[in-house]
Amino acid sequence: MSKGKEPVFQMTKRDAIEPWKAWMIRLIAVALSLVVCAGVIIALTGLNPVEVYKGIFDGAVGTKRRAWMTIRDTLVLLCIAVGITPAFKMRFWNIGAEGQILIGGVTSAAMMIYLGNTLPPVILFPLMLAGSALAALVWAIIPAFFKAYWNTNETLFTLMMNYVAMQVVTFGIIFWENPKGSNSVGTINSATKGGWLPKLFGLEYGWNLVIVLALTIAMFVYLRYSKQGYEIAVVGESGNTARYAGINVKKVILRTMAISGAVCGIAGFIIVSGASHTISTSTAGGRGFTAIIVSWMSKFNTFAMILVSFFLVFMQKGAGQIASQFNLNENAADVITGIILFFILGCEFFIDYKVRIRSAKQAGSEE
């Protein structure tokens, strides 16, 4: 009787959970979220939720072109997420991916404009890729340098660098404006397609696919199996421990941000040369921030990032379709995405903790 204060729900941390159980929990969460979304859709719009889901599906992968657009944007988001991951694993809050992408993109655009129609592709594309990576690498290493040597706040620093990058792009737009007075660069080399990533295996975005998947695999191996990857993890856990273990923390910070920036720069190259063929201040389009969600939700596992970025892009493409098909505002799809994300993130709690409900028998017993 004296033990009447025992709570109804008891939570205990799990030591480990079998992967299939974890995935079951996640699947149940997604199913539940769809049920809740259905309720919200009926309550707010009176539409048949199954039709709305069909619309989302149709908008994302309904036609061949739509499927490829979804894949194209997934690859870009994935590339950025892969890029920022080493920095975040090091607990270096790199929210400057947006700027690094823009700098990479503007470098690619410049090369397309000045060299796109003269250099042979065999030189041009490696040069564009390397140039974009290098430019973004330099852009990323500036805040890393200040962090390493003077311990400046990298969050603010990388954020501010985004605005500077934005101005660099704005300058580029005015400089290359085409046609004059339009405040946009328009499609670069639209007649000659100079500097446009060619098709590979007959696939429009074949190169994007190959480059990004190669980066995804390389980054996975680098983080999991290389000594440098281990150093990143140690520095992320504790700088002092790292120092005690004889790791050169300054060097790790600089090196990791260099890699992070370079990959984001490659993302800029892929966007400009492989997808949009233009440069604008919306080239990065907030994806440098969305990628942070992708990276964290995937727990820095680059393969999980493929799924997460696909899901986010899928929902975004679906959003446009239901807006068009049912005359719903696109925000309606944001609500759906939000609910699903809430469940997916929330279910991690049930993966980490075991919840036991106090049964009547237990409550009744003395012991």
Add this chain to the structure above:
Amino acid sequence: MKLRKMVGLALVSVMALSLSACGGSAPKATTAAEKTESQASEAAKTESKAETTEASKGGIAKEDLKVGFIYVGDENEGYTAAHYKGAMEMKKALGLSDDQIIIKWNVPEDETCKDAAMDLADQGCNIIFANSFGHESYMLEAAKEYPDVQFCHATGYQAATSGLSNMHNYFTNVYESRYVSGVVAGLKLNKMVEDGKVNKDAVKVGYVGAYPYAEVISGYTSFFLGVRSVCPEATMEVKYTNSWASFDLEKEAADALISDGCVLISQHADTTGAPTACEAAGVPVVGYNISMIATAPKTALTSASIDWGPYVTYAVQSVIDGKTIDTDWCQGYKEGANSITELNKDAVAPGTEEKVKEVEDAIKAGTLHVFDTSAFTVGGKKLETYKKDGSDVEYIKDGYFHESEHGSAPAFDILIDGITTIDK
């Protein structure tokens, strides 16, 4: 050491290597690309064959027609709301059903627009409209890939020079609406001076503009000329937001103009930002696109507006009839494409309605020319001649600037005396 460095560089170098490897096989890749493209266009041809046979009979049967729209905003934003209204007028006039109209909302002025246009074409649209200035180059791209689909772009100017027979530009003589709304503003200013609320030597109008483009310059100049036609002592200050639609920036710009001594505000930007600021400050305001009376019941006078219905109806009807759509289409007050929204009885000066009627009649009759060169000066001198860079077209003839006659998009981009611009 070496090994470690190699791992560190792997990310970049592997890619570079594989890319240069690609370069070698690039010609092959291109032929493959061309092949798929030609296959695609062949497929498109066979698909369109059915349409062509019908076209020879006179266009596309009304029931088979699909119309696509690409809008930069949604119904909450005045400019797009006006376009949507025009689309609905067309739907009603031609008796189309709901599923024959496909609208893409909130399409930004970047490559998303090309995706949207291609997707609409894939869905079988025979004619596609886009409503924002920055959509144009992406519409051109899509027009190249779908030669059988008609692409109509509002406010643009590249259709004539693009050499594409399926690309069209359209706009209306919005400067006429702006001029009339300027007359309403001028009468209000006179009333304010008469009532002693404003000093005769401090009659300054504020204008919230979007970008320093000809479309905006032509707009505020015609508004100002309307003001000055009844209130000659007025001056005007223009502030740019560098955005077509930003509630916050427009509100801020209006606030800044008011604190700078402007006693009346007008706008060429798409939100209710300026009227909101004006209602709070008790400053009269002339809006754009939609009536601002709901936002500013005490201070909104009227709004210069465009009715897109006549064009959209004309263009879609042309597709049904199998007729060619004008490369540049521009009509005005006379044809019902322009007007001002309802006058706010609580805010306008007495006698406004009569004066407006008189001015409107003169515009319709063609006796009043908005850009009459005797009504303004540039650098203290009357404008005698005006040609644009790289063009031989003389805009000034018979004593007025021939706006929107040599292309549907506005052309007047001269800063006249009495107007000052803040910022660049």
